[in-house]
Amino acid sequence: xxxxxxxxxxxxxxxxxxxxxxxxxxxxxxxxxxxxxxxxxxxxxxxxxxxxxxxxxxxxxxxxxxxxxxxxxxxxxxxxxxxxxxxxxxxxxxxxxxxxxxxxxxxxxxxxxxxxxxxxxxxxxxxxxxxxxxxxxxx
Amino acid sequence: xxxxxxxxxxxxxxxxxxxxxxxxxxxxxxxxxxxxxxxxxxxxxxxxxxxxxxxxxxxxxxxxxxxxxxxxxxxxxxxxxxxxxxxxxxxxxxxxxxxxxxxxxxxxxxxxxxxxxxxxxxxxxxxxxxxxxxxxxxxxxxxxxxxxxxxxxxxxxxxxxxxxxxxxxxxxxxxx
Numbered sequence: 213x214x215x216x217x218x219x220x221x222x223x224x225x226x227x228x229x230x231x232x233x234x235x236x237x238x239x240x241x242x243x244x245x246x247x248x249x250x251x252x253x254x255x256x257x258x259x260x261x262x263x264x265x266x267x268x269x270x271x272x273x274x275x276x277x278x279x280x281x282x283x284x285x286x287x288x289x290x291x292x293x294x295x296x297x298x299x300x301x302x303x304x305x306x307x308x309x310x311x312x313x314x315x316x317x318x319x320x321x322x323x324x325x326x327x328x329x330x331x332x333x334x335x336x337x338x339x340x341x342x343x344x345x346x347x348x349x350x351x
Numbered sequence: 352x353x354x355x356x357x358x359x360x361x362x363x364x365x366x367x368x369x370x371x372x373x374x375x376x377x378x379x380x381x382x383x384x385x386x387x388x389x390x391x392x393x394x395x396x397x398x399x400x401x402x403x404x405x406x407x408x409x410x411x412x413x414x415x416x417x418x419x420x421x422x423x424x425x426x427x428x429x430x431x432x433x434x435x436x437x438x439x440x441x442x443x444x445x446x447x448x449x450x451x452x453x454x455x456x457x458x459x460x461x462x463x464x465x466x467x468x469x470x471x472x473x474x475x476x477x478x479x480x481x482x483x484x485x486x487x488x489x490x491x492x493x494x495x496x497x498x499x500x501x502x503x504x505x506x507x508x509x510x511x512x513x514x515x516x517x518x519x520x521x522x523x524x525x526x527x
Contacts, residue, residue, distance in 0.1 A: 213412065216408060216411040216412040217408065219411050220404060220407050220408040220411055223407060223451050223455060224404050224407075224451075226360050226451070227450065227451035229360055229361050229363065229364040230360070230363055230364070230447065230450070231396075231400070231447055231448060232364055232367075232393070233363040233364040233366070233367045234363075234445075234447045235389045235392050235393055235396070236367050236371070236385070236386070236389040237367045237370070238388075238389070238392065239384075239385035239386060239387075239388040239389035239392070240367075240370060240371065240374060240382075240385045242385065242388055243381045243382070243384050243385040243388065244374065244378075244381060244385070276476055276479055277479060277482060280479070280482055280483055280486045280487075281486070283486065283487070284486040284487070287487075293491075297495065300495070301474065301495075301499065304473065304474035304476070305470075305471055305474045305499075305506075307446055307447075310445075310446060310447045312362075312363040312366075313363060313447045313450055314447070314450060316360075316363065316450075317450035317451060317453065317454040318450065318453065318454060318457065318466065319514075321514045322463060322466075322467075322510065322514040325509075325510050325513045325514045326467050326470065326506065326510045326514070329506055329509050329510055329513070330471065330506060333502045333505070333506060336502070337495070337498045337499065337502055340498055341491070341494050341495050341498055344494055345490060345491065345494060348490070350490035
């Protein structure tokens with residue numbers, strides 16, 4: 213039990229600086245970067261909007277609820293569901309701000325490939341969801 | 352060289368501290384607000400952090416490497432994937448609080464694909480599904496959740512394939 217407590221304590225000590233770094237980096241991001249202003253860049257064609265939506269989601273941090281509200285607002289402004297879906301999916305699957313912590317814990321190759329694939333998958337899921345909805349005649 | 356791991360542990364935090372220093376020179380009020388935001392998040396996260404570290408303590412106490420190799424290792428098959436997926440869906444808090452536990456499991460033989468599946472399936476937030484339905488409708492929510500589940504498996508398999516290069520041999524995990 214003492215050995216387990218020591219091991220956990222050591223793991224905690226090694227992890228805590230990274231967790232603190234991510235938390236305080238998100239503070240800076242929230243204060244200095246306006247997601248709404250980034251979203252104003254949207255409005256081009258479907259693919260570039262999808263890419264930009266996924267990019268905004270990737271660099272964003274916070275409760276997914278914020279992404280739902282932002283996505284709902286963007287839909288009201290007339291943006292496509294593909295763009296909004298890419299944003300929603302990448303918001304919860306890609307973590308650019310957390311990347312240094314993920315690299316340190318799970319290795320650079322794993323972290324970079326996982327995040328890169330998640331970015332790509334956000335776009336694929338966005339198109340698949342909308343195509344399926346059209347095919348089924350729902351939404 | 353011996354001090355390098357300790358240094359690398361603090362490197363990210365050091366970079367963020369430097370960013371705060373630069374930001375403070377440019378916009379002191381915003382920087383203080385950012386610091387305040389970070390502190391509030393830290394307080395909010397404390398219970399989750401405690402829970403994760405309690406789980407880590409219990410796992411180091413009771414979950415032996417042999418169990419991880421058998422249930423989450425290379426031969427865990429679809430059952431292992433399902434366990435990782437369910438674990439990801441029910442796990443709470445932000446993604447980064449789980450890195451340490453996953454890193455420890457990886458060292459003890461957890462298959463990289465299952466780590467990626469766990470991380471990806473965290474995108475499905477059960478408590479938030481009703482809100483997603485409110486904003487985007489039931490059909491959209493069901494379809495999106497379905498695709499995210501499928502892609503959590505693909506994320507695991509592709510990440511492992513690309514990150515490891517080939518299927519990992521059992522002896523790489525020190526089995527036998």
